[in-house]
Amino acid sequence: MKKSDFFRELAKALAINAVLLNQETIFKELDNFDSFSILAIVAFMDEKFGKQISAGELQKIIKVEDLMGLIDHDFF
């Protein structure tokens, strides 16, 4: 998967414009980012990458690149 595809699919999951996303994007600075957005990210990671994010991993996610870091490098 190309990184641009990742941003596009993640934006779709969050119901936002893909132009708002890059590796440095801080999730909590996105407009209307709320607890349901976080559920959408959990669902996105499970559906697209078969990754179930643990509670410990959730605590460390601040930027988009932190999320990408949870995915096997072979995906990109």
Added chain:
Amino acid sequence: MGCKIKNIEYYLPVQTVDNHQLVSMAKTWTAEELEQKVGIRERHIADENESALDMAYEASKKVLKSYDRKRIDFILFCTQSTDSPISISACVLQDMLGLRTDIGAFDFNLGCSGYIYGLALAKALINSRMAKTVLLITSETYTKHIHENDIGNRSIFGDGATATILEKHEEEHILDFILGTDGSGWKDLVVSQERVPYGPEEETKIYFGESDAFRRENYFFMNGPAIFSFTLRAVPGLVEETLKKNGLREDEIDYYIFHQANKYIIEHLRKKIGLPENKFYNNILLTGNTVSATIPIALKESLDNHLICPENRVLLCGFGVGYSWGATVIKI
């Protein structure tokens, strides 16, 4: 020889809270947006003086309306909300209902998996000839533990009670179970007092580097994303193992009823496992998440609305607080 569900009834408190009332406090979503997100329009809230026991009494009266209550020889009461720390709701209910005194009765403390465990216990009691007719209660008042400013959890949870009668039967209608426990998840859904797993509010980092779901001592706390992740890990395998243990294929199940946590999570699970929409229950629009009551309410509603018929095979799956999980197949 085996056992069978004879009847199910439920009770929901009279008072309701709808999305319009909640969003007037939150001002982040509209009522319609909230309904779209969680699949809930209103939820029933126990009165200040209405306890889980009171609700159980109302549900029990309904289920015993056309049943000889003297036949009940065991009460199983699933609740995490007893009237007081050492009261035994099942015992008090025996007295309130005027049941025989030569019967067994106890409470057991489980939430979202409670109905599954209740069926397992009832089956064990009946098949071991310790009982012939079990009154299985689920009753919960989570809303009493949720802070009034916690709009997220107030939008999800509602109160309610169910009463199920299980009887000895010539044919087994409650098939085999798969049960599971992972206590490392205890801190993700808790009302804490002395043990505060995530620390004081200003230091708490639950997820995404900030205190989004901050802790309030003695109030309900739920780490929704962590629990969602847990269900994604546990539930697909649970369904597969339950089918395997019962020697059944997916297409041999007439209907699937999962614990109704919220519409989004349940729909994601359905798609992940690959279950057809027309064989899958997903409806808490007018009840909210009633914890251990969601599965029996869904069973009752499914029967009443002809989504399932007598003798249909239904796979029931409960999962949540604990972490605790369980599933079985029943012939309704």
